[in-house]
Amino acid sequence: MTNLAVVGGGVIGLSVAWRAACTGRRVTLYDPEPVRGGASWLAGGMLAPVTEAWPGEEDVLRLGEESLNRWPGFARDLRKEGVDPGLAGHGTLVVAFDSADAGYLDILAGHLHSLGRAAERLTGREAKRLEPGIGSVRSGLHVPGDLAVDNRKLLDALYAACVNHQVRFVRERVEELPDAEAVVLAAGAWTGRLHPRLAGAVRPLKGEILRLKPRRGCLPPPSHTVRAVVEGRPIYLVPRGDQELVLGATQYEAGFDQAVTARGVRELLEGAERVFPAITEYELTETAAGLRAGSRDALPYLGALDGGVFAATGHHRNGLLMAPVTADAVVAWLEGDEPPEGTAAASPARLHQKEPV
């Protein structure tokens, strides 16, 4: 299979197109608005499978860890293309406001240690010493190794790398599958419309995200990614290199609606003020909403659908994290090689098995 069509120009589609083009294939990417048009442009950029993992999602964690291991090489290869994807290892501080939160941090710390990852439980005072701008917290968990990527730099870098390798961009919405030897469906929340086997299996999960900047006289942003759960809602603050702070993430089932809601903005700001009080005087520079591609079990759909058509979608909140392993999987399918560990569990074949409990 020497020519490939990729449907979708978010982080998955661009990564697949670039890696496939590097193997000498002729790649065409279809997207009405690549790079900026989808959920990837609005992501937080945390590459932290463990602190992101939810109980019962072991397959997600395994695939996330597999992809995380590939991230440094992926970033290095991108830099060789002449563009820096903005990978940073500033680590994560997870904070607890009450005893339930603290209990969760104990479990998380145990889990990280069992994986051989460094992770340190901190008292409230120690957490405040590490990150002086945080509010009054009960305790914390410091995960020094955690990576984050500047999602916008990454997308710009992937686009440039695609251009380097003669990927052709067709800026149109795909109504029926393109004519090519192989087709990869990576259209995020919209992928369900492209193939009958994915209909109903991929659903939009709305997320709102804010960007803020310190005004003159404000405390600078935290130096770590800071995460917490405030009134039952997870929240994260991810610092960017240019003093910008990305604040997320709401998660709703709201169909294909991409409106930024009053409630979403208010809840994010309230939560963030609890975690990092100085943010109240920051400038609010951007409010946006995007649609993640949700699957039935939080694991993506990676694999063959039928003759030459492959799914690479349903990445949920893990699109940026899982881009390297997804791109490597696609190249393995095309080359007839063994696909990366953890991808077998993500096969769309599971859609025809019993529904997950």
Next chain:
Amino acid sequence: MTNLAVVGGGVIGLSVAWRAACTGRRVTLYDPEPVRGGASWLAGGMLAPVTEAWPGEEDVLRLGEESLNRWPGFARDLRKEGVDPGLAGHGTLVVAFDSADAGYLDILAGHLHSLGRAAERLTGREAKRLEPGIGSVRSGLHVPGDLAVDNRKLLDALYAACVNHQVRFVRERVEELPDAEAVVLAAGAWTGRLHPRLAGAVRPLKGEILRLKPRRGCLPPPSHTVRAVVEGRPIYLVPRGDQELVLGATQYEAGFDQAVTARGVRELLEGAERVFPAITEYELTETAAGLRAGSRDALPYLGALDGGVFAATGHHRNGLLMAPVTADAVVAWLEGDEPPEGTAAASPARLHQKEPV
């Protein structure tokens, strides 16, 4: 004086330029970004001097009432120019959450009655019958006659009327006063930089404003302007003809900073959810901040500064309301006529008297 320079292209400058051009004068208006560049573009558009008046501001109320009386004629003349300024008489509902608020509504009702204005005190239940979307309130005050204007339609209408009358627009920032027989300074918060007698007398008063729209399935916006004080902060919701809802208004002393802050947005949304809970599911379509021109005593500066130079600035939160009386005053000065009642108190001569207590 047959040629006139107007510095400032907000509601005051445009109104002055239009009215003066109608008298046959040759008018040049200076503004780097007329119409959209200043506070007028971000206003709520309430024309309600009484419900806006604060205790001790009798001169402001008198001038506001004088201008309010001129508003219907002003709007009619604008419509004759072929453009509708979006004047609406949907009335105001002021709501009280506690006994202190309720006491204030009693005083306001008495004041309106003493002025011969219709105003009806309502129980919480009656207020909810009038405006079913409001939250749980203790009582209300309905002011059926209150006017509001769509500030953006108004500015567009004034601009078109100026063009009809050959007003010349110079899209530059004025560094030194233009050479003309008469010069009117109407540059809002920036006017203090233009004349030594106004230096320090006009100061920026920052205000943040949000625009929202109901999403599918949402309760439509209120049919009245709804005002309240929530946790000591005044808030208003003004419905626009196109289902848009304008939400204001914060007020800070923050120099010339025009950043939208996290705190301002959060406080406005929190307050609005208390007043009109359905807003929580609305789409947040715009966040913006502008600088009102504050004076020392909330009354504008209207009158001669020195040879041929006039002040028409410092309108505080009353720029839209007072545009008609201000424009009529300028024309009277130029023609040597008696200026409108209430304008004498606004003379900049008071700047050289004792500071107000």
